[in-house]
Amino acid sequence: MGSVTAENFGIEKVIVNVLANPNIxxxxxxxEESDHFEGQSLxxxxxxxxxxxxxxxxxxxxxxxxxxxxxxxxxxxxxxLREIKVIDLVGNKDTAAIQKxxxxxxxxxxxxxxxxxxPEIDENTWKKYEKLVTQNVMSKIxxx
Numbered sequence: 001m002g003s004v005t006a007e008n009f010g011i012e013k014v015i016v017n018v019l020a021n022p023n024i025x026x027x028x029x030x031x032e033e034s035d036h037f038e039g040q041s042l043x044x045x046x047x048x049x050x051x052x053x054x055x056x057x058x059x060x061x062x063x064x065x066x067x068x069x070x071x072x073x074x075x076x077x078x079x080x081l082r083e084i085k086v087i088d089l090v091g092n093k094d095t096a097a098i099q100k101x102x103x104x105x106x107x108x109x110x111x112x113x114x115x116x117x118x119p120e121i122d123e124n125t126w127k128k129y130e131k132l133v134t135q136n137v138m139s140k141i142x143x144x
Contacts, residue, residue, distance in 0.1 A: 008064075008066045008068050008069060008070075008071075010038055011038065011041060011042055011045065011069060012071050012072045014042070015069075015072060015076055015077065016072060016076065018080065019079060019080055019083075019084075022109050022111065022112055023109045023110075024084070025083065025084060025105065025107040025108070025109065026085045026086075026087065026104075026105030026107065027042070027084055027085070027086045027087070028087045028089055028098060028101045029042045029043055029086060029087065029088055029089060030090065030092050030098050031089075031090075031091075031093055032091065032093065033090055036065065036066070037062065037063045037064040038064070039090035039091075040063055040064070040090060041059050041064045041067050042086060043088045043090060044059050044060060044062045044063075044067075045059045045062070045069075045077075045086075046081065046084075046086035047061065048060035048061045049077075049081060050074075050077060052074075056070055057070055057074065066132075068132065083110050085105065085107065087101045087104070087105075089101055
């Protein structure tokens with residue numbers, strides 16, 4: 001499919017694009033991880049879902065600095081979690097292993113596409129999360 005470059009908006013775009021195509025029923029998360037932990041965040045989302053405390057939807061168990069999925073409807077996140085199988089190959093770049101995972105995705109097409117609209121995102125959009133990021137960083141410092 002492609003690469004994800006942000007643990008919040010990038011994952012939201014993946015969710016929107018996957019749900020828009022009823023022929024996709026499996027998502028393989030592979031390749032090199034970045035400092036934003038996009039892959040780990042996608043796996044955490046699939047395994048743990050989101051917490052809706054304090055008015056934000058935070059990916060439970062994500063190690064990323066901005067694990068918030070607030071720009072798409074919760075119905076889209078719920079449907080993604082219910083209908084899409086996520087395969088964890090984070091860090092793996094072995095083409096044979098990735099092909100084996102692709103071959104294991106044999107479920108039939110989903111019943112219908114789900115259309116969700118993404119808002120415009122620019123270089124300043126992340127700033128609305130600045131307070132949350134500061135709180136997350138401070139809590140990690142206190143734990144460490």
